[in-house]
Amino acid sequence: MRYTSRELKAKKNKKKIFVTAIDLIRKKGYDNVSINEICSLSGFTKGAFYHYFNSKEDLLIQLLRDVDDYYTVEVLPKLDGMSSTEKLTYFMQQFAYCGYGVGVDIINNLFKSQTKVLxxxxxxxxxxxxxxxLEIIDEGQKKGEFTDKLSCKELAQYCMSFTWGVLHNWTLENGEYDIEEKMKSYLKVFILSILY
Structure with missing residues (x-):
């Protein structure tokens, strides 16, 4: 797909606002950053901000979209040739990697947010x-690697409860330990709980 110069400029502007906002949030904390400050530092008006984002919370949604992109572009191709158990382990380890990259304060705000949209x-x-x-779990269940005592979706929810729990504990500890190493350590026990 080819973009017009206007579309390319719009993408560039949105990215600049987003990157500026995330940098500020990492430095000062989500609650300590205003839209005015984001606009001032990025060189855009509030109107431009609201053209690309409905609210400051939309920045968090954009971060989750970036995680989706990371999994599609970076993680998915690396799963080829792995067993379902190896795929799931790698998938969940990468969640810790993403959490570390996003940072404690932003992850904390994902947990604190009570809006229906987010x-x-x-x-x-x-x-x-x-x-x-879901594809990894479905494949693992069909191959007899993962338990069939839970549906594919229930097992996915179980996996996400585990990974979000590890991340949440990390934020409660203010990121005082290596989340990737902790996830790796915990996964050794967790994976045993879902094997067939």
Whole structure:
């Protein structure tokens, strides 16, 4: 698909606002950053901000979309040739990698947010992230690697409860330990719980 110069400029502008906002949030904390400050530092008006984002919370949704893109572009191709158990382990380890990249404060705000829009997006099983997870689990159940005592979707929910739980604990500890190493360690026990 080819973009017009106007579309390319719009994508570039949105990205600049987004990157500026995320940098500010990482430095100052989500609650300490205003839309005015984002606009001032990015060189755009509030009108431009609201053209691309409905609210500051939309920045969090964009981060989740970026995670979807990461899983589609980076993670999915690396799953070829792995057993279902290896795929699931790698998939879940990458979640910790993404969490570390996003940062404690932003992850904390994903947990604190009580809006329907963000919660619905986080739990949307039509997102690429969840589609990949469901495919891995479905394959593992069909091959007899994973338990069939839970449906594919229930097992996906179990996996996500586990990974979000590990991330949540990490945020409660203010990121004081290596989340990727902790996830790797916990996964050794978790994976045993879902094997057939």
């Amino acid at each position: 919660n619905d997006f986080m739990n949307d099983y039509d997102r690429p992230f969840f589609k990949i997870l």
